[in-house]
Amino acid sequence: MAAADSPGAAGPSRQRYRVAIIGGGPAGCACALALAQHGVHDVLVIEAGDYAQFRIGESIPPEANRLFHALGIAQDFFAEAHAPCHGSCSWWGSDKRGYNDALLHPLGHGWHLERSRFNGFLAQQARLRGAEVLLRASLVASAPAQGGGFTLELMLGDLAHPRPASIHADVVVDASGTRAVFARQRGSRKVETLPLVCLAMRFAAPDAPRSGLTHLEAVEHGWWYGAHLPDATLLLAFYSDAATVKARRLQHAAHWLEGLAAASNTAALACGAVPLAGGVQSFPAPSYCLEQLYGDGWLAIGDAASAYDPVTSQGIVKALANGMAAAGAIAGHAALDAVAQTVAQRYADYLAQRQQYYGWEQRWPAAPFWRQLHAGALAD
Numbered sequence: 001m002a003a004a005d006s007p008g009a010a011g012p013s014r015q016r017y018r019v020a021i022i023g024g025g026p027a028g029c030a031c032a033l034a035l036a037q038h039g040v041h042d043v044l045v046i047e048a049g050d051y052a053q054f055r056i057g058e059s060i061p062p063e064a065n066r067l068f069h070a071l072g073i074a075q076d077f078f079a080e081a082h083a084p085c086h087g088s089c090s091w092w093g094s095d096k097r098g099y100n101d102a103l104l105h106p107l108g109h110g111w112h113l114e115r116s117r118f119n120g121f122l123a124q125q126a127r128l129r130g131a132e133v134l135l136r137a138s139l140v141a142s143a144p145a146q147g148g149g150f151t152l153e154l155m156l157g158d159l160a161h162p163r164p165a166s167i168h169a170d171v172v173v174d175a176s177g178t179r180a181v182f183a184r185q186r187g188s189r190k191v192e193t194l195p196l197v198c199l200a201m202r203f204a205a206p207d208a209p210r211s212g213l214t215h216l217e218a219v220e221h222g223w224w225y226g227a228h229l230p231d232a233t234l235l236l237a238f239y240s241d242a243a244t245v246k247a248r249r250l251q252h253a254a255h256w257l258e259g260l261a262a263a264s265n266t267a268a269l270a271c272g273a274v275p276l277a278g279g280v281q282s283f284p285a286p287s288y289c290l291e292q293l294y295g296d297g298w299l300a301i302g303d304a305a306s307a308y309d310p311v312t313s314q315g316i317v318k319a320l321a322n323g324m325a326a327a328g329a330i331a332g333h334a335a336l337d338a339v340a341q342t343v344a345q346r347y348a349d350y351l352a353q354r355q356q357y358y359g360w361e362q363r364w365p366a367a368p369f370w371r372q373l374h375a376g377a378l379a380d
Ligand SMILES: Cc1cc2nc3c(=O)[nH]c(=O)nc-3n(C[C@H](O)[C@H](O)[C@H](O)COP(=O)(O)OP(=O)(O)OC[C@H]3O[C@@H](n4cnc5c(N)ncnc54)[C@H](O)[C@@H]3O)c2cc1C
Pocket: 022, 023, 024, 025, 026, 027, 028, 046, 047, 048, 049, 056, 057, 058, 059, 060, 137, 138, 139, 140, 175, 176, 177, 178, 179, 181, 198, 283, 284, 285, 286, 301, 302, 303, 304, 308, 310, 313, 314, 315, 316, 317, 319
């Protein structure tokens, strides 16, 4: 049974849990899977969605294979038949094509995921290993409980028929993605740098030759991303800052398509592909770290803790690794603050890496997008 088919809108089976994980994305599911490996089975995963909607964020590097093996789900993941990604080709810093291929990578190739199916797969694996996964259930409020742990107020079901529920958890893991819902309820704030906007369009491309590569192309006002996905669609996305998007009205399909036509290497991918209904979809792509990553009985992981610019393609492996580290700490093998320190250090490394990536592109020093990125700060 697929996770999305499960009776997710039913309420929690009990009132008390050792661990409640808010969010059933890669971070939350990896945490539940790793907790099961440590023998902690009294775990509730609370997920607002049901894995039925399109989800962006699909390129994962070879490092993911090591994490799938460590989580004990590698063979089941391979059987899901997502599309192999053999590396990336880019036009970045010059108009000559560069390659970063995974041919000789010791961990093999990476993947282009059908992302919602991947998230549903992780949730189903967590359920098979004993976690209770509640779908269409949102955390709405929380408070420290007398005697320790937290009382969590949930809303179950869809907006038309919401039902409240209340549980107690000794430990709470905030894996709610960029909403960071539990950490913000504890008073933690995001320290943001360089937020980008992603404008994506999907195309039907059943007969297109598949390169098996991630395509990146820097242009004057941002950069393009392209990947063929396992469901025979092509995803093309343009990344820029909010001010440039607004000034150039790039969220309108006509302007977006004009921009695509001018990015000749990316446009070549779309040759013969047919746009799917839905037009240009806009996604915030923030970059931040929480100022407070943990507290007494709680810890934030994945995008709830720190979000990376998609240019790195590191968000999912970071989420999986954080989930595994959090589980080790909850099982008593490390302190919560040691996990938080790792998250903070990795974020600092990411900031340096991103500065280096954007520094490699020097062709448009006067363009607002590149000028701000080189200066290390974007306007709101
Ligand atoms: C435009 C874009 C493109 C990206 N591309 C890539 C890429 O190619 N490769 C890559 O590795 N990363 C990419 N990323 C980043 C990647 O998607 C994230 O880093 C990753 O999803 C983080 O996983 P997570 O489990 O921490 O959070 P999420 O995947 O966001 O999961 C959080 C879950 O929490 C649930 N939730 C939220 N609020 C509540 C609540 N109140 N109660 C219960 N549940 C709740 C949500 O429904 C969601 O399922 C991209 C990001 C963006 C914005």
